[in-house]
Amino acid sequence: MGASQKSAFGLLSQDLFYLSQYLGDLAYFESAENYKRTIAHFINLLNCRPEIILVDKHPNYFSTEYGKQLAATYGAKLVYIQHHLAHFAGVLSEHSLLTKPEKVLGVIWDGTGYGTDGNSWGGEFLKFENAAFSRLAHLSYAPSILGDKMALEPRISALAHSWQNSDALGMLKDKFNAQEWELYQKLLNTDPPLKTSSMGRLFDAIACLLGVMDTQTYEGEAALQLETLAQTYVNKNEDITDSNYISQISYLEEISTTTILEGVVCDLHKGIDKNKIAFKFHYSLVKMVEAVAFANNMEKIAFSGGVFQNGLLVDLMMIHLKANFQLYFHQEVSSNDENIALGQLAYYQTIEG
Helix, strand or coil: CCCCCCECCEEEECCEEEECCCCECCCCHHHHHHHHHHHHHHHHHHCCCCCEEEEECCCCCHHHHHHHHHHHHHCCEEEEECHHHHHHHHHHHHCCCCCCCCCEEEEEEEEEEECCCCCEEEEEEEEEECCEEEEEEEECCEECCCCCHHHHCHHHHHHHHHCCCHHHHHHHHHHCCHHHHHHHHHHHCCCCCCEECCHHHHHHHHHHHCCCCCCCCCCCHHHHHHHHHHHHHHHHCCCCCCCCCCCCCCCCCCECCHHHHHHHHHHHHHCCCHHHHHHHHHHHHHHHHHHHHHHCCCCEEEEECHHHHCHHHHHHHHHHHCCCCEEECCCCCCCCHHHHHHHHHHHHHHHHC
16 A cells, blocks of 8 residues: 555556556545545456555554555455565565575665654664564654654754754754744653654754754755755765764664764854765765674665665765675665555565565
8 A cells, every 4th residue: 555645556466566656645635536546446457356455554644544444345454564664675675685595784764654662763774684574773762743843844853853962952042932942842851752763854953953944845855955065065075085973883772863963063163164064964874874784794785765865875875885785776666655565565475475
């Protein structure tokens, strides 16, 4: 059934996999109706009857709810599959790695996905070995407040990631009115029940600290502008192996973002060019992947998730990691949620044998 915001479904029939066209955000009535019509069209066209329905673990996805309806209608088996495991399985399937004995590190970075611990995931390091998937490490959790508003307003992501950093708070206070500031501080000081490891929200936070924008007019706008700043630095400098904010990872259960945030704030106080800071942030993420891969003796690394629509980040990964690792990126489907349907099927077939 795929995901919900960037939807596409897949259907396996007679050992052939059919992936639908991009069907849009299912939060909109027209998209949801078209999604249902297109599924019915595929079923009729292939003259098949669904026996197994694969859905995302997120309970509020329209695709999950409709999958439950279809399972009831057809008497089909309903299977829930975690979002980032689907991302990982999708890119592994494209490169025929699901049947190989070597272990693979999955770097799955996006805005959000429902985690098995009830939190919002999105900065994940996963492992595939011997037909088994596991969560190896993740970005340290930050408070997730105000629901979807956090994804729309980078200033909230910046506050959530740096609310215990007094220097950062001084930079952010003017971005909120007095009532907002008081309310948000209370929310952050009462141990929010939901936390996030999202790399997308970290991009938003850094963009806000650099003064890129406080609120977005479309999804991913802040991250795109942050990439543009970093690319501007690259275009003006031949040496793009600058110092980075991640020198080492002290422990792997949670990869702390504190060092990155402190580095950004310190550089801002020093008056360092914002293009350079944006580049250092991107390069730090490359070093983070490298450190996790070395620490876990991984030679193969597969990448998926909407963050890898960032062309500069992909280029930096390829430039700096290819000498020591085999790298795998999506080739046939997008790195964002359009690949979830493929990944759901690949994951299920691998686990079920």
